[in-house]
Amino acid sequence: MEIMKRIFILLGSLDRRIIFLIVGLSVLIPLLKPEWVNLPIRPRPESQIVFNEINKLNEGDKILLSFEYGPSTKPEIHPMSIAILKHLFAKNIQVYGFALWPDGNFMSTEAFSEVSHDYGKKYGIDYVNLGYKPGAEAVVKGIAADIHALYTVDLKGTPINDIPMMKDVVNVENFDFVFSLSAGYPGSTEWVQYACDPKNIPLSTGVTSIQVTDILPYVENGQIRGILAGMPGAAEYESLVEAELREMELSVKPGKASSMMAAQSIAHVMIVLFIIFGNITYYITRKNKGEDKI
Amino acid sequence: MISAEIISAWVFVLLTLCIFSFLYKDNPFYKAAEHLYVGASAGYVAVISFWQQVQPNMFGRLWPSRVDVDDGSIFTSVWYVIYEIFNFISTGFGILDRSIFPEGGIKGFEEIRFIYLIPFILGIFMILRLVPKLGWLARWAIAYIVGMAAGLRFYGYLNSNVLIQIKASAIDFTSDWGTIVNGLIIFIGTISGLIYFFYSTEHKGIVGRLSRIGIYFLMIKFGASFGFAVMGRISLLIGQFNYLKDYSSSAYNYATPVILVFIIICLAIWSIMGDENKNESTA
Structure with a gap:
């Protein structure tokens, strides 16, 4: 003893x-x-x-896909972007890319170029990337009111009136999802408050994992329909999309998040062990010092 | 052969390992990468905000393409003379090529919107903060931003975060047992959590007991948040390690091992030199 x-x-x-x-090795x-x-x-x-x-x-159908992340959170969110774009393009859904973060431009460009080619999708007909506008919730409010007043050109500098799939889109009400x-910030909360709750979309x-507990109240009462929580959420969505693509007899490329889940699980085990050991050590040290009597 | 992809991989690895070097201790590699990150981020945001918002949406509305708005009036001619003056200034008094103010106005809108003079003036007020004598004018711009944000957020917050959340915390006794129990837990958690933050009454008796229950709910929330925070940080670490692994191959000229060894050697030398300097100063 x-x-x-x-x-x-x-x-x-x-x-x-x-x-x-030790944590580094448990990941590596x-x-x-x-x-x-x-x-x-699962x-x-x-x-x-x-x-x-x-x-x-x-x-x-039309979907508004908003990119509110950057390189610092890319490992968690980018696999979701790729899996969702695969799902949407496989179902021939029109995708409208927006960005509330400046770095979102890089992320959206990378995601679209990675997936669109595999599904033979054409810019301006099957998908469009409108890019970033500064203004946070004011931009969301602007998209909810009139997109053409806010965006005159897309990310490439093409006037949006010249883009075929922008012709019948006025505001967020023209999107199915x-x-x-x-x-x-700005992100999901702003979409709930300024666009989707008021317009019922x-x-x-x-x-990212760190946001999950803040967003869950919206999920619990249906303001947000489901949530992909961090890298595990991305891996779960990847597995669902891969099963769907197989069913549709389309080619399947394995997702990145799934390949990283083993490292995530081992690292979690290590951290849990450290927390347990840390608490036992603290308890023993305190007992030795007789502090528990105070 | 060295390609742009290989160079970018080497820069990526160098900056990532510079940031990771902080795990050893604060050092010049970390400081250099940190300063570069802050500077590049600020510069990028400033440039993109200007070209995505200020130029097309403000200048574009004040001076749209003249072909669309020219009614032949003297006023319009004078208005576009101002445009040319701005262009003259922005091109370094005619030295550089036109970029911000293209020839004949900015395409995108079909009428002059003078209301956009207000954000233009407020924007200038904001920049005047750099001039000590006129810095007070920036308060007008800040006052506008605060007022606008408060007004804009009020409805959204009240509707989505207060009214709908209150509605959702009500218990539906017509549903199944699981939902009722879940609803009861949410209801008790909400009420006791709110009571914990209610400081107008001393936390004694029933109020004290309820606030104590509130603490437990808050602790569960903080625990869950901590767990998710750890998960998120580990995910980011995995992401970076994955890139470092990819860039350690011969296709990238062994970027990761080469830079890792270089940084370790430099840190060792820096550490030894630091110890020697400390010894000299104490002697």
């Missing part, structure tokens, strides 16, 4: 850099050797709702 106590006290006095190294090893850890991905109800809502859309790929979202 005394030896165990000493081990725990020793663990408690570990240099933080050793802990960083599963990435280098994914075959060592093979964990199944979609949670929230991810399933998102999939079902998008799957309900018909050919030719809104999807927000959000990493913070269905909205789903894919968010």
Whole structure:
């Protein structure tokens, strides 16, 4: 028992850099050797709702896809963008890209160019990328009121009146669905408050893990239909889309989030162990000092 | 052969490892990458905001393409003389090519909207903050922004975050048992959480007990938030490691191992030199 106590006290006095190294290795090893850890991905109800809502859309329907993330949150959100675009293009849904973050321009351009070619989609007919406008909620409000007053040209500088698929689009009410790929402010909350709640347009979202608890109240009461929560949410959506594409007899490329889930799981186990060890060490140290009597 | 892709991979790896070097301790690599990040972000946002919003939406409305609006009046001619003066200034008094103010006005709108003089003037007021004697004018612009944001947010917040949330926290006793229990938990959590933040009454008796329940609900919320925060940070770490792994291949001239070794050697030298300087100063 005394030896165990000493081990725990020793663990408690570990240099933080050793802990960083262990966490780093717990991430790196599963990435280098994914075959060592093979964990199944089971979609949670929230991810399933998102999939079902998008799957309900018909050919030719219009979706507003908003890019509210940048390189700093790309590992979590970008796999969602790719999986959703695959799903939408496979179902021949018209996609209208917007960005509330300046870096969203890079992300949307990369996502569209990565997926559109595989599905033979043409710019201006099947999808359009309108890009970023500064103004946060004022931009959302502007999209809800009159897109043509806010956007005169698309991201490439083409006048939007010259883009075929922009001709019958005036405001958010002309869309059948809104999807927000959000990493913070402005993001999903602004779409709820200024566009989708007032105009009664269905909205789903894919968010960074850190945002999940703030967005869940909207999901619980149906203001947002389902949520893709961080990298696990992206991996779950990827698995659902891959199954759907197989059913549609289309080619399937494995998604990035699924390949990273093993590393995520191992790292979580390590962190949980550190928290448990840390608490035991703290308890023993406090007991030794007799602080628990105070 | 060195391509743009390889160069960008090397820059990516260098900056990522510079930021990661902070895990050892604060050092010049980290500081350089941090300053570069802040500067590049600010510069990018400023440029994109100007070209995506100010130029097409403000100048474009004040001086639309003259072909569409020219009614032959003297006023219009004078108005476009002002446009040319702005162009003369923006081109460095005629040295540079036209860019912000293209020949004959900005395409996109078909009528002059003088109401946009208000944001134009407020924008100038904002910039005057850099002039100490006229800095007070920036308060007008800030006052407008605060007022506009408050007004804009009021309805949205009240509707989506207050009214609809209150409606959703009501218990539907006609539904199944699971939903009723879930509704009861949400109801108790909402009420007790609100009571915890109600400071007009001393937290004793029933109020004290309810606020204590509120603390437990808040703790569960904070715990969930912490868990998700950890998950998010690990996801980002995995993402960066994945890129570093990809860029360590021969296709990218072994960018990751080469730069990693370079940074470790430099940090070791820097650390030893730092220790020597410390010893000299104490001696």
